[in-house]
Amino acid sequence: MGMTVGIVGLGTMGAGIAQVCLEAGHAVVGVDGSAEARARGLETVARGLDRRVDKGRLEADARDAALARLTAAEAVAGLAECDLVVEAIAELPEAKHALFAELATVTRPDAILATNTSAISVTGIAEASGRPGRVVGLHFFNPAPVMPLVEVVRTALVEDEAYAAALAFAEGLGKEAVPCPDTPGFIVNRILVPMLNDAVRALAETGADPADVDRAMKAGAGWPMGPLALIDLIGVDVQVHASEAIAAGLGDAAYAPHPLLLEMLAEGRLGRKTGHGFHDYARP
Ligand code: 3HC
Numbered sequence: 213m214g215m216t217v218g219i220v221g222l223g224t225m226g227a228g229i230a231q232v233c234l235e236a237g238h239a240v241v242g243v244d245g246s247a248e249a250r251a252r253g254l255e256t257v258a259r260g261l262d263r264r265v266d267k268g269r270l271e272a273d274a275r276d277a278a279l280a281r282l283t284a285a286e287a288v289a290g291l292a293e294c295d296l297v298v299e300a301i302a303e304l305p306e307a308k309h310a311l312f313a314e315l316a317t318v319t320r321p322d323a324i325l326a327t328n329t330s331a332i333s334v335t336g337i338a339e340a341s342g343r344p345g346r347v348v349g350l351h352f353f354n355p356a357p358v359m360p361l362v363e364v365v366r367t368a369l370v371e372d373e374a375y376a377a378a379l380a381f382a383e384g385l386g387k388e389a390v391p392c393p394d395t396p397g398f399i400v401n402r403i404l405v406p407m408l409n410d411a412v413r414a415l416a417e418t419g420a421d422p423a424d425v426d427r428a429m430k431a432g433a434g435w436p437m438g439p440l441a442l443i444d445l446i447g448v449d450v451q452v453h454a455s456e457a458i459a460a461g462l463g464d465a466a467y468a469p470h471p472l473l474l475e476m477l478a479e480g481r482l483g484r485k486t487g488h489g490f491h492d493y494a495r496p
Contacts, residue, residue, distance in 0.1 A: 214238045214281070215381070218297035218319075220288060220311065222253020224447075224485065225328055226300035228356030231260040233298075234278040235270070235357075236385045241291055242284045250284050257282060260357055288318050295320075296381060298350055300328040303453040308332060309340035316343040324374050324381070326350035330450060331401050331457035334394045335367040344369035348378040351398060352387075354446050362387040367394045396461025397454065405454045405467070411439035412470040415490075422490045440490035444483030448476045 214237040219230045222244040230240045234257070242257075244250040261278055264270035270278075283290075288311070291297055297315055301307060308327060315325050325347045327337050338347035349365025362382040366375050382389035392398040397405055415425050426438020435442075443451050455469035476482070476489065483489030 215295040216241065216293050218243060218288075218291035218294040220244075220291075220297065220299045220315075221301035222249055222256075222284075223300065224256075225352060225354060225356060226298075227253045227256035228260065228354070229298055229300060229328065229352050230282065231257050231357050232352070232385050232387075234261070234281055235264070239281040240283070241294060242282065243286070243288055243290060244284070245286060247286075250286070254282065254284055264357075288314055291315070291319055293320075294323055296324040296326065296378075298326045298328055303330060303332060303450065303457070305332050305336065308337050312337050312341035312347065316341045316346075322346070324348065324378055326378060328352055331397045331405070331454040331461070333396075333461065334365045335369065338367050338369050345371040346374050348375060349392070349394065349398070350378060350382060351392075351400075353400070360388040361400065362389050363392045363398045363400065364389050365392045365394050365398055397458040401454050402458065405451065405458055408439050408443050408451055409455055409467075409470050409473070412443070412472050415440065416470065416472050426490075443473075444489035444491055444493070446483070447485055448473055448482045448489055452477050 216239045217233045218241045219226045220243045222242045230242055233240050242253055244253055258279060261270065261275045265272050265275050297319060299308065299311060301311060312325060323346065325341060327334060327349050328351055329349060334349040338344035341347050348370055351363035351365060353359035353361050364379050364382050379389050411425060415422060422440050426441050429435045429438045452469045452473050455467055459465055459467035480486055481488045484493045487493050
């Protein structure tokens, strides 16, 4: 039976997660405070579903039915009926803490509240909500409609029933649901984020061409895309925030973002989303 899923933040990740939930038969309420972001997010979801139809993976009728299950709201007050909410806003701990405190006041007491954070403490978010027994991490990977993994992050505070329901929800989306303890970067980012920083270090210290760094790691290490292209995909801002969160969480400066990434962040060279990163892109 389809559930009603709230998605807060309709950027790249929120829109991708919304698409996945719709394809699995759930109803989705997408929330974004900015009218422009809301319109853009809904358009991204529709484009993603169209892409499935073009590829022959989804019937046109099923796309229309999925779009009919998608609504948008300006504020979290629109999430009162949701069974589960996934937060996918910017990686700012204070903003997430404030949002979860608000979510706990507007959602049903039995609703599951999930964060898609890359590296911020889920326990901290759970505590800030005032309803820690219902809070989990559901960490999707970019692009969410394509990448099979969802890390299902467990805190010491979550109720067994809520965690089991979150795990079943992720499996029901057709994803590879992997249980993860709530430690900095969980599993994938604990390994991947330092590797991506090392790729930037290699670029800066060897003078190799960025395209060659990527070509080498694809052809020599079997990566589906090069590490610099991958930073451009996930966003320099996300890579910086994830590095800083893991460094702070582990108390180990070795995980800090490479200075070149901080320069790119200051210049607004964030990767695909701004049209320029290590490589140039047509604006989305
Ligand atoms: N949105 C939706 N679908 C997309 C897409 C996107 N942005 N990019 C590609 N696709 C789809 C294509 O339509 C195609 O679908 P099909 O199989 O139905 O035809 C499929 O993905 C494969 O795409 P392509 O053939 O165009 O290109 P590739 O074979 O090179 O695959 C890729 C693209 C899937 C992005 C692949 O390069 C890849 O796996 N890259 C690594 C991505 C990765 O590591 N992501 C995780 C980042 S870390 C993260 O997200 C955590 C965060 O917390 C930091």
